[in-house]
Amino acid sequence: MPEKPSRAMRLGIAGPVGTGKSSLIALLCRQLSDELELGVVTNDIYTDEDARMLRAAGVLDTQRIRAVETGACPHTAIRDDITMNAIAIEDLESDFPGLDVVLIESGGDNLTATFSPALVDAQIFVLDVAGGGDVVRKGGPGIARADLLVVNKTDLAAYVGVDADLMVQQGFSARDGRPVIGLSRLDTESVTQICDWVRHTLGHYASGEHVAQDPGPMAPHSHGDVTHSH
Numbered sequence: 001m002p003e004k005p006s007r008a009m010r011l012g013i014a015g016p017v018g019t020g021k022s023s024l025i026a027l028l029c030r031q032l033s034d035e036l037e038l039g040v041v042t043n044d045i046y047t048d049e050d051a052r053m054l055r056a057a058g059v060l061d062t063q064r065i066r067a068v069e070t071g072a073c074p075h076t077a078i079r080d081d082i083t084m085n086a087i088a089i090e091d092l093e094s095d096f097p098g099l100d101v102v103l104i105e106s107g108g109d110n111l112t113a114t115f116s117p118a119l120v121d122a123q124i125f126v127l128d129v130a131g132g133g134d135v136v137r138k139g140g141p142g143i144a145r146a147d148l149l150v151v152n153k154t155d156l157a158a159y160v161g162v163d164a165d166l167m168v169q170q171g172f173s174a175r176d177g178r179p180v181i182g183l184s185r186l187d188t189e190s191v192t193q194i195c196d197w198v199r200h201t202l203g204h205y206a207s208g209e210h211v212a213q214d215p216g217p218m219a220p221h222s223h224g225d226v227t228h229s230h
């Protein structure tokens with residue numbers, strides 16, 4: 001058994017609005033909190049809604065769930081100026097020494113927002129079948145190079161006329177062999193798969209084999225009348 005690392009593995013969960021990031025965090029807390037010491041940091045633009053939802057879900061001691069109110073563009077706080085998130089994580093780590101994993105939820109953003117490797121050790125990019133079958137093919141840094149791509153809500157595929165297996169296949173083609181999981185909270189096999197992925201990644205992190213990757217900058221975009229290309 002490798003020695004416990006000096007700090008928790010920081011695992012980012014990114015992806016467009018409504019794809020199921022908070023639900024995935026709730027699921028991981030429910031499944032893994034008996035075996036791992038977990039903490040959560042959420043990012044919302046003007047509210048602490050996601051943190052309140054997770055606290056209300058009763059999946060973790062409420063003190064272990066911290067909210068960052070990012071203001072403005074949510075990606076700024078996970079990529080360009082990570083200070084608020086870094087402080088929230090350090091507070092959690094000092095209040096709960098011995099945390100194994102801190103899950104950090106990005107504010108739902110556009111398809112190209114990803115975490116800086118200075119903030120997270122590994123990141124999951126979450127899409128859902130309801131966003132349409134073409135999304136994976138269209139690509140973007142998170143889709144192509146996050147440590148894991150999740151195609152979520154596969155239980156809804158038949159209702160929205162999307163072939164979930166094809167989306168997963170397209171994910172594999174876009175990712176040079178990096179992992180892709182088709183997930184539904186109603187499908188226990190897929191839930192086991194994602195929990196195993198977290199355990200496996202934590203094992204690599206703990207043994208020092210895991211190297212944080214930068215999926216790449218987001219596409220040029222506009223904040224009001226100013227155009228940024230990060």
Ligand SMILES: Nc1nc2c(ncn2[C@@H]2O[C@H](COP(=O)(O)OP(=O)(O)OP(=O)(O)O)[C@@H](O)[C@H]2O)c(=O)[nH]1
Nearest residue numbers: 016017018019020021022023108153156184185186
């Ligand atoms: N059918 C189905 N619905 C799901 C699943 N996972 C999440 N949802 C639903 O999808 C909706 C959005 O989920 P959230 O977890 O709030 O999504 P989010 O990405 O955190 O949303 P933002 O924080 O607003 O970006 C909710 O109504 C969830 O109940 C799933 O596996 N299957």
